Amino acid sequence: MGGVRWLLLKDLQILRRSPLQAALLVAYPILIAVLVGFAISRGPEDPRVAFVNEVPPNTRINVGGAELPKANVKEQICKRVECVFVDNRDQALEKVESGDVLAALVLPADLVNKINSLSTLTPGVPEVEILVNEENALKAELVDDRITTLLAEANLRIARRIGKEGGRYLGLIVNGGRFEVLGESIPILGLQASARILETVTPALPPRLRPSLEEVTEFASQARDNLDVAKPLIDRLAQPIAVDKVVVGGESPPLEIFAIAVAATLTLAFVVVLLVAGSLALEREENAFPRLTRGLVSESGLLVEKVLLGIVAGLLVTLLMLLGMKLFVPLDLGRVGLWLVAIAVAAAALGAAGAALGAAAREVRAVSLLAFMVTLPIAFLSLVPSGAVGAGLFDAIRFLTALFPFKPALEAIQAALDASGPGIGGPLLHLAVLFLAYAVIARLALRRFATV
C-alpha cells in the first residue's frame, strides 16, 4: 500500500500543477451551489401581465335582482401574477408587443352585464380578451397555462358566489324568513311553515275539501324535501369534481433537497469519473504504466489508487458544494456523517466506473469525451420520473440507469440529506455491487492497457 500512497501524492501534485483543472474543480461546485441556491431560495418570478379593467366602477354581479358581494377577482389574479395596470386596450397591446409584459388581460365594459344576463331568458356569453406575444413555444405554453389557470380560478369563485346566493334563496323558500328588495324587507312564509299551517287548518275544513288540501300539503312537503336536496347540488355545480389526493408510495423529499441532491450528484459524477478515467489514461500517455507495473505497483494497486483519488476529490468538491448550499437552504449539519458516507461510497462506485472507462478508452482525450458521453445521458435518464414515458420505455430506462452509479448515488445523497426520506441502506448496497462490478471490468481492461 506504500506505493499507492506515493502515487496518490503524485496525482495530487499533478492536479496542483494544472491550475485550470484545479480551479475548475474548486470553482465548478461553488458556481453550481450558488446557482442552485439562488434558484431554490428565490423561487420563480411572477410573470408580468398587463391588466385592463373596462368594467364601469361599482358594477356588481346580480342574481335574481340582488347584487352579489364582491368576488375580488382582480385581487385574486394579481396575487398570482405581477399586474401592470394600464388604462386601455391599446396600451396593453403596446406592452405585449414590446415584450414588457408576457400577456394582457382585458375585462371589457359589458362583462358584468353579460354575466348578469346568464340568469335571464336571453343569456349572453361573457368574454375576456387575452393578448399574447407567442414569440416562442415555451412562452406560449407558459402564458396558456398561467392565464387558463387564473381564469378557471376566477370562474370558480364567481360560480361559488352565485351558488351560495342561490342556496340562500332556496333556504328562504324552504324555511321562510325575510327578503330584502329595493330597501324593503318582505316576509317569506316558506314551504315548511306553509305545510304546517295547512296541516293545522285541514281538520276544520269540510270532509269533501280535505283530499284536495291534503294534496297541496303533500306537495309542500315534497317540495321542501327536494329543495333541501337541490341545495347541495347547486353547491357542487360550482366545483363538480372534488380532488382527494392520496399518496400511495414514493416518499418524496422536499423539492429543494431533491434539487441539491441532483446538483451534488451531478458534480460528484463528473468530477470523479473524469478525474479517475483521465488520470488512469495519463499513466499510459506518460508511458509510466509499464514502468509502474513492473514490480513497483500492482495493476490492482494502481486501480485502488485511482479510486482513492476520486474519493478524495469527490469528498472535497461535494462537501464544499453542500456547505455553499447551506448559505441558501437550511441543511442539517447533524447528518454530516451520513453525507460523508454517501459521498465516499458514491465516489468509490463512480471512480470504479471511471477506471473502467479510462482503462477501456486509454487515451486522455478519448476518455474525456467518453466520460461526458456516458455520464451526461445517464444523468438525464436517471431523472426521468415514472409516468413521464411509456411503461416499456421506463422499464428500459430503469434497467439502464441501474447499471451506472449515478442513480443510486443520487438516492444515497438524497437519503443522507433528508431525514424524512427513504433509507440509505438500499442505495449504498447498490453502489457497493456496482463498485465491485466496475472494478472487475477495469481490472480486465488493464490487461490490454499498455498495448498499442
Added chain:
Amino acid sequence: MSAVRATDVVKRFGEREALRGVSFEAGPGELVAIIGPNGAGKTTLLSILAGISSPDAGGVEAPDGAVGWVPQQAALYRRLTVEENLLLFARLEGHEDPAASVEEMLELTGLRERRGEIVARLSGGNQQRINIAIGLLSRPAVLLLDEPSVGLDPRQRARLWEFVAALAGRGTTVIFSTHDIQEAERYGGRVLVLADGESLFDGSAEELRRAVRSEAPESADRDFETAFVAYLQHRGH
C-alpha cells in the same frame, strides 16, 4: 559469468513470430548494442529481458539481481519537477533514504542545477537522462535501453553516450537497441544483429565489419550502413 542470459527465446503475436529462438548473453560491465531493421524484434527482446512480457518458449536469467529498464519514450511525469520524479520512483522502489538516492541521481545525470524544473520544459536529451536515472534507481546489474538516442540532436546524443559509457565503466551491464548502425559500431562493445526475429550475428563491431565484407563483398568499398543493408539482403532479410 554472465549478468543476463536469454536462451532460445520465442515470442509470437498471433500468427506472427516476433522472436525465433534467440539466444544471447552479456557479462558485467559489457555494453551491447542490438541492431536490426524495423520489426526485427529488438524491442520485443528487451521487453522480455525486462520482464514486461513473457516468452512463449525459452527463458531469461539475470543471476546478479535487478534488471533496470528504460523505455524508448521517456516514462516520466511531465508536470512534475526533475526532483519530484526521482523522489517518487525512489519511494516506489522502497529506498530507505529516497532523498539521498535523488541526490545521487542528480549528481550522476549532471542535472543538480535543474532539479526544480518541470520535466516538460527540459530538452529531449535531459528528459532521456532522467528517464535513464529512474531506470538506475533499482540499482540494477543490467540496464536495458530501448532506442535511447531517438529524437536527440548530435550534442545531446554525445552527452547521453558519455553518461551511458560511464555507467558501464562502473560495472553496469548496458544493453541498448538502436537503428543507427554507426552508433552501434561506435558505442557497442558487442553487437547483436536481429532481423525478422532471428539472431544473425553476435560479436564485436570489428567482427561485424569483417562479416559484412565477406558476405557482401560488392559493397565493401561503400559506407558501412550500405554494406550492412547488403549483408542483410544476402542473409535473406
